[in-house]
Amino acid sequence: MSPEQYCFQKTQSSKSNFALGFLFLTKQKKMALTALYAFCREVDDIVDECKDYKTGKRRLDAWRVEIDRLFEKKPQHPVSRALLPHLSTYNLSKEYFLEIIDGMEMDLNFHRYENFKQLQLYCYRAASVVGLLSARIFGFTNKDTLKYAHDLGIALQLTNIIRDLGEDAHRGRIYVPLDLLDQFSLTEDDILSSKRNGKLTLLVKHLGDQANDFYRSAMRRLPKEDVRKQLPGLIMGNIYYALLRKVVSNEPDNILNISTGLSPIKKILVATTTFFGMSWIK
Structure with missing residues (x-):
């Protein structure tokens, strides 16, 4: 199996909203983004699979060593071997790959x-940095596009956090800041026990408003001359924004106990309208 085939299988095994955006990329850009996303899956899977900190830390440190080898042009892992040809082509920074690993270590x-x-630091490392690398692969002429990618990454990660509130709680994780729980008179047990609580609706709406602010900021910062180049990211942004609206409109019990998603038809609709210049972000 070639490194490229390995990355393709790695990304195919997880359901991703990247897929529709891939339709608008050249073959080389598809290969670069597939390798990038496969790297993200590799390090994210470590956090999901490891039950203790020491094991997870050891495996993440091994990836730090592999990133060193990658930028010394001596990669060993199939994913880093697939990434190697794209480093100079798209000016992909070593520091960004290490930031992603740092984000995964925060989960440990x-x-x-x-x-x-x-x-927000976690969101930056887990998502904004991926957005910055992706923006370089998509291509841009105005450096303000990187500011757009930063804010869109924060918005996407906040959307994930809201959507996965119940799933994360079942794993003993609460990403909602503790001072925000206090502000809405909620306790950790209110989240972890998935109890019905009307205050949760207000909390989720507040989190949704924060995510909305980052979506709107991203769109304001995207220069017009780079809109078409950044189309794959815009498609994903609009899909996640539509997802956010659906999640925020849920009943509290659904937020904690039912995984919310968009139908394939809805995703295609959002992608198509984005292609023709419509933004779902209001």
């Missing part, structure tokens, strides 16, 4: 976040 270290500042 932190099961709680005291405030939004802490959470």
Whole structure:
């Protein structure tokens, strides 16, 4: 199996909203983005699979060593071998790959976040950095596009956090900042026990408003001359925004106990309208 085939299988095994955006990429860009996403899956799977900190930390450290080898042009893992041809082509930064690993290590270290500042750092490492690397692969002429990619990444990760509130709670994880729980008179047990609580609706709406702010900021920052180049990311942004609206409109019990998603038809509709210049982000 070639490194490229390995990455393709890795990305195919997980349901991703990247898929529709791939339709608008050249073959080389598809290969680069597939390798990038396969890397993200590799390090994210470590956090999901490891039950103790030491094991997870050891495996993440092994990836730090592999990133060193990658940028010394001596990669060993199929994913890093697939990434190698694209580093110089798209000016992909070593620091960004290490930031992604740091984000995954935060998942090993932190099961709680005291405030939004802490959470935003996690969102930056887990999603904005991926967005910055993706933006380089998509292509841009105006550096303000990187500011767009940063804010869109925060928005996407906040959407994931809201959508997965119940699933994360079943794993003992609460990404909602503790000071925000206090603000809405909620306890950790209210989240972890999945109890009916009307205050949860207000909390989710507040989180949704925060995500909306980042979606809107991203769109304001995207230069017009780079809109077509960034189409794959825009499609994903609009799909996640539609998902956010659906999640926020849920009843509290559904938010904690039912996984919310968009139908394939809805995703295709969003992708098609985005292609023709419509933004779902309001």
